[in-house]
Amino acid sequence: MSWLLKIIVLSLTLGAVSNAKGADSVNLLVMIEDADKHSVPRDSQINKRVHASISQQLNQVADVYDETSVTLNTFNQGPGRRTDAELLDIARSVTRPPIDIVVVLSTYTAVTTNEYAKKARARVAGKILNAKSGQFLDNFEVQSPRTWSIPYACDRQTCILEEMGDEAKVLGDELGLILAEKLNWLINAGSPESSTAEKAELVNDYYLEFDGFSAKHVANIEEYLLLFSGYVSHRPTQQRFTRTTLLYRSTTGTAMLSRNLLKLLEELNMRATINFEGNAFSIKRITLRGENANRDITEGW
Template sequence: MNFWNRALIIILSLCFLLPVFAADKPNILILGEDAAGDSVPRSSRVFKRVLDALINQMHDKGFDVYDEAVLTLLENNSSHIRRTDSEIIEVARASKRPPIDVVVIFQIYASTQNLEFNTRINTLLMGRLLNVKTGKHLGNFEIDSGKNFTGPAQCQQECILTIVGDKSRILANDLGAVLAEKLVWMNNGDVSEPSKNNKMVTEYALIFDGFNAKEYMAIEEYLVIFSGYTRHRPIEIRHTRSEIWYQSSIGTAKLDRNLNKMLAELDMQSIINFEGNTFTVKRITFRNKEIKENNEVW
């Protein structure tokens, strides 16, 4: 195979790595926007109840929803309250393991009117979907409480938070259901269940360092036939370094054994390091052997 044919194959392969929701179930991150002074801040327990309801709705529809605190290792303190749109998008884009495709951004508004015999409370929830990589707007929706909620006369902050929290959770379920349906439609109506046969799916980052394109293609053929395989997707593909996000129902010990057996079968001497949820496989090369293999290829 001459140089130009090999180059064409690599270019075409990269084209197929572009994110398309129809081919891969999108990874979802749900974030709240509270930059507006009259919106409910993320430090409020009302915010937490709405967030939990939205996550549950997306999860029930079969999407993989990730927790911001785990991904970013941020603590819920005042420095992360009242965040703007740009800050929220940067949080989503910064996540590489897993790669986030769609961010669900929501806002909560609550207003009150104190009357002689009761307190009128109105709640509005707004949500929108954005493609993380392109910033493309994918849809939005809003739901309000319609007929105002009512509380007792002289209903103060604690009283208002309790009422708004109960009602907002109901509204959030409706909002989450609508946004989830939009995502299902964009995914061509095909969203697999969160787990197959009730098995827990574990997610790994697999890094193959020092392997050329031909070697990586041979490795990938093994990865998809490992027991427990669910799906995988590329994070970064370079000439001698490939990183993928790999989902499987097997544990780390068995995956480590499978990787070692695969490398032995392929006669690729390597060292494997594991930390957190990341396997790093580094190729050990020998100059004379490499020259011989290159001569065979050409």
């Protein structure tokens, strides 16, 4: 079989996988950012109600995991006032299950008191981040349409929390619906009726580290990486004599990319171990004594 024909066969084989029903699901964490001293603290009853409302809406389009449950044994549950950097570090450290998307929420409330009334207002902001790369994907915020009156005698903390929590929950439901729609668009590339030009796709960043492969081997491999379904782009981030790391951008999930890498090694008659952690694949070549280490792709498959 000619080299060109085999390229076509591999392209069809790898491309067909994109329609498989066994594609990766999207694992999501809803996290509270409260680094701003003016925002509502993470452990406040108000934030708990907002968090629950938004999680319920997002659960319709992704697999939403409870942060406390998946980090219980690995992270201190006490500290508040966490920054974006801390939240991303936590999300990336969770491997069971691996987290793909982080939805970061911040809630703001205020009460103004004068001689005859108490007025309140609230705002909830949310943004969607790619947990693997930290890439900003989208954001939105909702706020109470106007200030509303709360009982003037409501001067106890529990009373204020209840009044503000009721409004914040409504805002959480509204923001959750909007973020779910945006996330559904990113994950599913729009509705089935959408044209190709109208569709958006969630792009994942992967690091492919080839250890024990010469520059010539990597050049051969790159020819086939272009054929993988969902391919967007790639570039080297490190290149040494027998080790090369590529930043590989694709719309496919980790399971599909792993299968394609195995298929690639098989087609090129290369033996290697493949390890995966976070968003990095480590491919370490296995060589045998007397094996021709300089096999050229132009010699055939």
